Amino acid sequence: MEWEWCFMALGLYTVNATYGDTIIMPCRQEVPDDLMFGKWKYEMANESPVFIAFRSSTKKNVHYDDVPDYKDRLSLSENYTLSIKNARISDEKRFVCMLVTEDNVFEEPTIVKVFKRPSQPEILHQANFLETEKLKMLGECVARDSYPEGNITWYKNGNVLHHDAGAVVIHLENTVDRSTGLFTMTSSLQYKPKKADAKAQFSCSVTYNGPAGSETIQSEPLVFDVHYPTEKVTIQVLSQSSTIKEGDNITLKCSGNGNPPPQEFLFYIPGETEGIRSSDTYIMTDVRRNATGEYKCSLTDKDLMGSTTITVHYLDLQLIPSGEVTKQVGEALPVSCTISSSRNATVLWIKDNTRMQTTPSFSSLQYQDAGNYICETTLQEVEGLKKRKTLNLTVEGKPQVKMTKKTYVNKAFKTIICHVEGFPKPAVQWTIASTGAVINQTEETKYVNGKFSSRIEIAPEENVTLTCIAENQLERTVSSLNVSAINFPETDEAEDKSDDNTEKVNDQAKLIVGIVVGLLLVALIAGIVYWLYVKKSKEYI
Numbered sequence: 001m002e003w004e005w006c007f008m009a010l011g012l013y014t015v016n017a018t019y020g021d022t023i024i025m026p027c028r029q030e031v032p033d034d035l036m037f038g039k040w041k042y043e044m045a046n047e048s049p050v051f052i053a054f055r056s057s058t059k060k061n062v063h064y065d066d067v068p069d070y071k072d073r074l075s076l077s078e079n080y081t082l083s084i085k086n087a088r089i090s091d092e093k094r095f096v097c098m099l100v101t102e103d104n105v106f107e108e109p110t111i112v113k114v115f116k117r118p119s120q121p122e123i124l125h126q127a128n129f130l131e132t133e134k135l136k137m138l139g140e141c142v143a144r145d146s147y148p149e150g151n152i153t154w155y156k157n158g159n160v161l162h163h164d165a166g167a168v169v170i171h172l173e174n175t176v177d178r179s180t181g182l183f184t185m186t187s188s189l190q191y192k193p194k195k196a197d198a199k200a201q202f203s204c205s206v207t208y209n210g211p212a213g214s215e216t217i218q219s220e221p222l223v224f225d226v227h228y229p230t231e232k233v234t235i236q237v238l239s240q241s242s243t244i245k246e247g248d249n250i251t252l253k254c255s256g257n258g259n260p261p262p263q264e265f266l267f268y269i270p271g272e273t274e275g276i277r278s279s280d281t282y283i284m285t286d287v288r289r290n291a292t293g294e295y296k297c298s299l300t301d302k303d304l305m306g307s308t309t310i311t312v313h314y315l316d317l318q319l320i321p322s323g324e325v326t327k328q329v330g331e332a333l334p335v336s337c338t339i340s341s342s343r344n345a346t347v348l349w350i351k352d353n354t355r356m357q358t359t360p361s362f363s364s365l366q367y368q369d370a371g372n373y374i375c376e377t378t379l380q381e382v383e384g385l386k387k388r389k390t391l392n393l394t395v396e397g398k399p400q401v402k403m404t405k406k407t408y409v410n411k412a413f414k415t416i417i418c419h420v421e422g423f424p425k426p427a428v429q430w431t432i433a434s435t436g437a438v439i440n441q442t443e444e445t446k447y448v449n450g451k452f453s454s455r456i457e458i459a460p461e462e463n464v465t466l467t468c469i470a471e472n473q474l475e476r477t478v479s480s481l482n483v484s485a486i487n488f489p490e491t492d493e494a495e496d497k498s499d500d501n502t503e504k505v506n507d508q509a510k511l512i513v514g515i516v517v518g519l520l521l522v523a524l525i526a527g528i529v530y531w532l533y534v535k536k537s538k539e540y541i
Contacts, residue, residue: 012094012111016211017087019116019147019182027080027097029108034101038080042093043109049096053082087114089147089181113211116182118146121206121219129225135166135192141204141219145182149174150208152187156200167192198226198259230258233265233306235297238281243382245313250284254297254306268296289314289342313382316340319375319389329397329423329450333362337375337389343382350374367423367450370395397450399426399470403481413459414483418468421451426470426477428454433465433480459486 017023027038040053053076054063064074069090075083080099084091092114099106121143130136141152154161154170163170169190176183185206193200201221207214237244238251254265266275267282270293276282277300284291292312298305318338327333337359339345349356352371362369376388399422406415420426425447430439445453454468460483467480 012109014111014113016113016115017091018211019087019089019114021087023084023087023091023112023114025082025084025095025097025110025112027082027099027108028110029097029099029106031080031099032101032104032106034103036100036102038076039098039100040076040080040082040095041098042095044093055080089114089116114147115210116145116147117210117215118143118150118183118185118206118208118217120217121152121185121204123202123204123219123222126222127224129227130191130193130197132193132195132226132228135169135190138189138191138202138224139222141187141189141206142184143206143217144184145177145180146185146206146208147182148209149176149183150185150206152185153205153207154187154189155203155205156197158201158203161189161191193224193226195226195228197224198228199223200226226259228259230256230262230299230302230304232257233298233304235295235306235308237308237310241383243313244287244310245315245379245382245385246288247286248312250287250291250310252282252284252295252297254280254282256299256304262299264300265297266300268298270294287312292342311342313342313379313385314340315342315345315377315379315382315385315387317375317377317387317389319391322389322391324392324394326394326396327362327365329365329367329395331362331365333365333393335360335362335373335391337377339377341377341379343379345377345379348376348378350376365395367395367397367421369393370423370450395423395450396474397422398475399472399477401468401470401477401479403466403468403479405481405483412486413457414486415455415457416466416481416483417453417455418470418479419451419453420468420470422470422472422474422477423450424472424474425450425452426472429469429471430454430456431467431469433467439466458483461485 013028015023015025035057037054037056039051039055041049041051043049050065050067052065052067052070053074054065055061055076055078060078062076064070064076070084073085075085077083080097082095082097091112093112095110095112097108097110121141123139123141125137126139127136130138141154143150143152152172161168161170170187172185172187174183174185187204189202201223203219203221205216205218207216209215233254233256235252235254238253239248244250252267254267256262261280263279265278265280267278268275269284270291275298289312292310294307294309296305296307316339320336320338321333325333337347337349339347349359351360351373360373370393373391373393374388375391376386379385399420402419404417404419406417408415418428418430420428428442428444430442431437432439439456441456443455456466458464462485463482465480465482467478470477
């Protein structure tokens, strides 16, 4: 090849051709008028010239010499331009155009250079994984069918990798196909990665000298799985809620930051003296408050350990008394709702579906105190943690009766009212004391808070005594009231509008009767005194 570079230095004409294309070499000599014929030959160092094509200027016929390398590949035009189809590496020669006259021979040499762009490099025999602090074959970068031969470079994250004994080892090997003359470049890379190389991109390129100068072709980048040991262990609670309450299930997950991640751990549970061997998860079902504490996990072969604290929230409610409770009116009933919880809880009292503003307290039970009481408590910070208990209070009482009367303006009839208290609701019956006859035409008011009233309307022609009988499961109570005839004037008794009906029946009537009797006695005494005075006066006469 030395002579080629020498001729180039002397300014010889050079034709650059691409492998597989057609080589076109014009005869750069001016055609003389007395030309007899033209010929093409090629020359190689230390070898005799080889003629390959002939064309006569007079007969215009073309003859191609029997040269096996150029069989059916040559074409010689009328201006003596030589074309060679399907350029090969072996076509890199010194070709000479010869124009012959009777007096002279003119020669013009041409140097042919053939180029072949290599294929895109690819990384073969890739490592399944790399390990930190271990020198391992990463792969081989291969670029095929190049001419002239190229050079391969390795990269990590776009930066050139240079040979570094013990960490980066690069070996380049080039081979040539003897049938085509094309080169295949192979470069192997041994690499000792660090943990930071876990996501590094490795690639390679081939650089070769083409017709237009140096050209570089890049491979596709690859990321390799880098194995490294676990340096930290963590444990976490997998839960749909941010808080845990009694009855929930707890899933613990342990993980290590190594690659590949460890698959087996030891879990340390409060109350257990030894670690429990498990996969990366451990499940506890229906946990109780005693599950509160510190949980740990570790690798099975190392002391690396992670820990977390779990609080199992609880809420207890004790209502005293609770359930069905029956008490007598006027009795005292202490009520307590005691809360025990993992955090401060709110307490709410509800009576008959209405929220109460204060805690119920009964020093003397009344009928209106009866009802359905609910003590409800909630942990606001813990979803779904709510407790409630019920007190269904019944207040019983013997029947209490008070009778009143009222005469309407037109004096057509009188209304007699029997005011009744008691629970269970007493049954009321009206009778006429003198005959025992039952009065059925009565009206009752609504029974509210243990109280109601029963009324009758009568127009007696003579004085009568009416009896109101109130009876429930506890007792039978009887009360009577004297009623004057409809045409006899008497003072009406106002209805008792208050809630206290404990006064005795007919106090006002008795007072009036007492006054009338007193007046009659005074008149009687006065009459007797007057009679005695008259009689004594007659005796003196």
